[in-house]
Amino acid sequence: MGIVTGEKEFFKGIGQIKYEGPQSDNPLAFRWYDADKVIAGKPMKDHLRFACAYWHSFCGNGADPFGEPTHIFPWSLKDDAIERAKDKMDAAFEFITKMNLPFYCFHDVDIVDYTNDINENDRRLQTMVGYAKQKQEDSGVKLLWGTSNLFSNRRYMNGAATNPNFHVLAHAGTQVKAALDATIALGGENYVFWGGREGYMTLLNTDMKREQEHLAKFLHTAKDYARKQGFNGNFFIEPKPCEPTKHQYDYDAATVLGFLQKYGLIDDFKLNLEVNHATLAGHTFQHDLQVAADAGLLGSIDANRGDYQNGWDTDQFPNDITEVTEYMLIILQAGGFGGGGINFDAKIRRNSTDPADLFYAHIGGMDIFARALVIADNILQKSDYKKIRADRYASFDSGAGKDFEAGKLSLEDLRKYAVENGEPETISGKQEYLENLINRYI
Numbered sequence: 001m002g003i004v005t006g007e008k009e010f011f012k013g014i015g016q017i018k019y020e021g022p023q024s025d026n027p028l029a030f031r032w033y034d035a036d037k038v039i040a041g042k043p044m045k046d047h048l049r050f051a052c053a054y055w056h057s058f059c060g061n062g063a064d065p066f067g068e069p070t071h072i073f074p075w076s077l078k079d080d081a082i083e084r085a086k087d088k089m090d091a092a093f094e095f096i097t098k099m100n101l102p103f104y105c106f107h108d109v110d111i112v113d114y115t116n117d118i119n120e121n122d123r124r125l126q127t128m129v130g131y132a133k134q135k136q137e138d139s140g141v142k143l144l145w146g147t148s149n150l151f152s153n154r155r156y157m158n159g160a161a162t163n164p165n166f167h168v169l170a171h172a173g174t175q176v177k178a179a180l181d182a183t184i185a186l187g188g189e190n191y192v193f194w195g196g197r198e199g200y201m202t203l204l205n206t207d208m209k210r211e212q213e214h215l216a217k218f219l220h221t222a223k224d225y226a227r228k229q230g231f232n233g234n235f236f237i238e239p240k241p242c243e244p245t246k247h248q249y250d251y252d253a254a255t256v257l258g259f260l261q262k263y264g265l266i267d268d269f270k271l272n273l274e275v276n277h278a279t280l281a282g283h284t285f286q287h288d289l290q291v292a293a294d295a296g297l298l299g300s301i302d303a304n305r306g307d308y309q310n311g312w313d314t315d316q317f318p319n320d321i322t323e324v325t326e327y328m329l330i331i332l333q334a335g336g337f338g339g340g341g342i343n344f345d346a347k348i349r350r351n352s353t354d355p356a357d358l359f360y361a362h363i364g365g366m367d368i369f370a371r372a373l374v375i376a377d378n379i380l381q382k383s384d385y386k387k388i389r390a391d392r393y394a395s396f397d398s399g400a401g402k403d404f405e406a407g408k409l410s411l412e413d414l415r416k417y418a419v420e421n422g423e424p425e426t427i428s429g430k431q432e433y434l435e436n437l438i439n440r441y442i
């Protein structure tokens with residue numbers, strides 16, 4: 001895969017980012033991400049399946065509730081929407097190919113600005129799909145997932161699929177149809193639903209049961225349309241507990257699993273989990289990963305991190321090797337992602353204003369996951385980590401414990417066993433030992 005630029009080079013002075021190894025002191029090189037290096041039976045790039053998020057990297061302008069944009073992108077200056085969108089896509093593919101990222105992800109409105117005229121929006125998106133197709137062919141970069149933004153436009157202030165006004169729901173369906181068509185035309189491997197404003201601010205004005213039924217119906221309708229168009233990929237739901245609404249319906253992995261089960265969506269939908277969303281839900285990301293993995297529905301992840309002191313979705317790039325190693329332990333043991341990969345749903349800080357900052361951020365994120373992959377594989381292959389966990393449950397491997405698992409014991413049987421065997425022995429959970437083990441392999 002070579003560098004693909006448009007007429008103009010946007011990130012001048014920065015070339016192909018290459019693997020130089022842990023000893024390198026070049027800040028624009030990988031120390032750990034060696035795309036073709038084989039770990040646990042396959043190349044790093046196939047384990048990790050990194051994707052660039054169009055919205056944070058090429059649209060997010062650094063504005064916050066207190067201040068104006070700080071990222072004045074040279075690709076956002078032209079007056080004509082299509083010309084502007086083409087510049088942005090040129091910049092995006094230049095960055096993605098310089099970074100050697102195999103995938104990208106977008107919302108409809110990241111690709112081209114939308115108006116309130118549906119036909120004009122369709123025309124714009126289709127034009128840009130043609131442009132993207134060529135870029136994908138030239139570069140070999142693929143679309144990990146597409147989605148539609150059903151939260152920014154003011155019409156969605158009371159929700160999209162869960163809006164009390166059917167007219168708004170119809171607009172949401174219109175947008176999803178176009179975004180699905182675009183995803184399919186670009187060979188997208190998955191389609192994501194993050195329930196932006198699907199939730200409520202107060203129950204005083206909300207029929208929660210009816211809104212959730214509408215959400216399920218909406219997802220069925222979208223899924224049926226995509227399947228009819230020949231889409232074989234996965235649909236992902238991305239849980240988040242709050243923000244923008246006070247209470248989002250897709251609270252966390254466990255909540256979404258129950259919802260999928262209840263409404264008959266479990267065969268078509270998997271989970272796209274985001275670090276900062278899990279922590280906002282009061283979980284570790286490891287917890288949500290394990291919940292999804294245990295259900296066989298770990299589809300993809302949005303990699304980022306929150307801030308230990310701030311309680312919102314700060315979407316910072318991942319940088320904690322201990323935590324990321326624990327993620328990779330779970331992901332590896334789950335057999336990898338179900339069709340997805342690692343999307344950097346993360347943004348550089350408002351005051352990170354050098355063009356190189358976007359590169360440093362992605363290099364750091366890719367390196368930390370690559371390094372964690374190597375460490376986690378070592379822990380699984382070389383240490384007693386798996387054995388310690390298995391041994392904790394050894395009492396269920398034979399005898400009465402095994403009978404219990406097989407459903408053969410009654411409550412009376414349990415009493416008989418307890419009486420006959422007296423007080424159980426004290427067995428350590430060995431938490432510090434295991435924490436040290438992770439450190440040792442880092």
Ligand code: XLS
Pocket residue numbers: 107147192194238240274302313345
């Ligand atoms: C917002 C979400 C969003 C989704 C895509 O918090 O993470 O970026 O990933 O709509």
Ligand code: NI
Pocket residue numbers: 194238274302345
């Ligand atoms: Ni996300």
Ligand code: NI
Pocket residue numbers: 274276277313315345
């Ligand atoms: Ni998020």
